[in-house]
Amino acid sequence: MAEGGHQGTPGSEGLLFLTDEQLRKGIEAMFFAYRGFTADPDRILEQHGYGRAHHRAIHFIHRSPGTTVNNLLSILGVTKQSLNRVLRTLIDDGLVESRVGKRDKRERHLFLTETGDALERELSDAQRERMRAAFRSVGPDAVVGFRQVLEAMMDPEMRRHFQTLKDSGQ
Amino acid sequence: MAEGGHQGTPGSEGLLFLTDEQLRKGIEAMFFAYRGFTADPDRILEQHGYGRAHHRAIHFIHRSPGTTVNNLLSILGVTKQSLNRVLRTLIDDGLVESRVGKRDKRERHLFLTETGDALERELSDAQRERMRAAFRSVGPDAVVGFRQVLEAMMDPEMRRHFQTLKDSGQ
DNA sequence: ATTATATGTCAGTCTTGTTGACTTTATCGG
DNA sequence: CCGATAAAGTCAACAAGACTGACATATAAT
Numbered sequence: 001m002a003e004g005g006h007q008g009t010p011g012s013e014g015l016l017f018l019t020d021e022q023l024r025k026g027i028e029a030m031f032f033a034y035r036g037f038t039a040d041p042d043r044i045l046e047q048h049g050y051g052r053a054h055h056r057a058i059h060f061i062h063r064s065p066g067t068t069v070n071n072l073l074s075i076l077g078v079t080k081q082s083l084n085r086v087l088r089t090l091i092d093d094g095l096v097e098s099r100v101g102k103r104d105k106r107e108r109h110l111f112l113t114e115t116g117d118a119l120e121r122e123l124s125d126a127q128r129e130r131m132r133a134a135f136r137s138v139g140p141d142a143v144v145g146f147r148q149v150l151e152a153m154m155d156p157e158m159r160r161h162f163q164t165l166k167d168s169g170q
Numbered sequence: 171m172a173e174g175g176h177q178g179t180p181g182s183e184g185l186l187f188l189t190d191e192q193l194r195k196g197i198e199a200m201f202f203a204y205r206g207f208t209a210d211p212d213r214i215l216e217q218h219g220y221g222r223a224h225h226r227a228i229h230f231i232h233r234s235p236g237t238t239v240n241n242l243l244s245i246l247g248v249t250k251q252s253l254n255r256v257l258r259t260l261i262d263d264g265l266v267e268s269r270v271g272k273r274d275k276r277e278r279h280l281f282l283t284e285t286g287d288a289l290e291r292e293l294s295d296a297q298r299e300r301m302r303a304a305f306r307s308v309g310p311d312a313v314v315g316f317r318q319v320l321e322a323m324m325d326p327e328m329r330r331h332f333q334t335l336k337d338s339g340q
Numbered sequence: 341a342t343t344a345t346a347t348g349t350c351a352g353t354c355t356t357g358t359t360g361a362c363t364t365t366a367t368c369g370g
Numbered sequence: 371c372c373g374a375t376a377a378a379g380t381c382a383a384c385a386a387g388a389c390t391g392a393c394a395t396a397t398a399a400t
Contacts, residue, residue: 082389107347
């Protein structure tokens with residue numbers, strides 16, 4: 001009778017959380033929640049003439065200052081042509097700086113400028129605020145569960161990126 | 171000292187789950203997990219020549235058979251021109267049937283055909299399989315937390331749609 | 341010296357979203 | 371019954387953001 005590692009009501013019924021109906025609710029929860037998740041940044045981005053793609057680039061450059069283009073490509077999972085378009089505008093607009101690598105001069109290391117950092121803060125403040133409110137309203141235990149499920153849903157390579165904090169290098 | 175309603179370690183520290191760093195992890199978890207969430211259906215859709223927009227329409231018609239176009243519009247949050255494009259192809263391809271309303275003949279009630287249902291099953295089987303594996307690996311308590319956080323992150327109107335099960339009418 | 345890597349760019353395509361204008365059909369309120 | 375409102379559909383134009391394929395340049399590695 002020893003189950004995986006979690007408890008549940010240890011008696012007979014168990015696994016009621018794995019019914020198709022429960023899974024459907026989980027699927028819809030992801031769909032609707034993701035909309036809320038992006039809603040606030042989307043409004044801000046629109047005012048600045050940017051889109052979600054710019055947000056993603058800004059976010060990960062902020063998280064890992066000095067990251068290379070290739071690194072960013074593998075995190076974002078898009079083509080270099082696609083990334084280059086948004087990176088080009090961010091650099092031209094003075095939000096991102098691209099420095100030639102010292103060890104390997106082929107590489108470009110990406111950094112946010114002061115302006116870029118300001119937009120990053122504006123965006124993440126909004127997004128964090130919503131998440132903070134959600135977290136607070138449900139309590140720390142629910143937050144742990146939230147993170148566990150999300151991590152378990154990721155593709156292995158994305159889980160690697162998620163768990164890896166530092167990866168600059170310069 | 172009585173806090174909201176959740177416990178945590180009841181001593182002094184509390185609220186460590188609301189730090190900016192924890193929130194950033196939550197944000198990235200959403201980003202990476204959503205990718206995993208859509209990855210399997212995306213592969214299937216590609217084989218059939220459809221996109222995510224078709225999936226969403228199929229999903230919600232399956233969930234609420236007989237739903238009207240307006241209903242679908244408010245759930246999906248897109249313009250009718252945008253929805254009409256995908257609905258048109260689904261109807262032309264014989265996956266969706268559009269029946270004139272009996273009470274109100276202006277309305278069209280949408281249903282999946284057998285073919286449509288088959289594709290729906292193919293898509294949701296794949297998506298459910300991933301979620302089932304995630305749910306199983308973390309246990310029922312984590313799943314409860316997952317759902318609570320997601321629901322708290324939704325916009326109020328989306329939360330309404332999420333909580334509402336039936337809405338056909340015919 | 342050749343090959344491989346990192347980056348960037350040009351050109352074209354596709355999906356999915358947007359606005360705005362307009363039509364048809366049907367319901368509803370006076 | 372008539373005028374206003376509503377539900378659905380359509381046409382046209384446009385934009386963001388993804389894709390492919392081809393090709394260029396600089397640098398590193400063998």
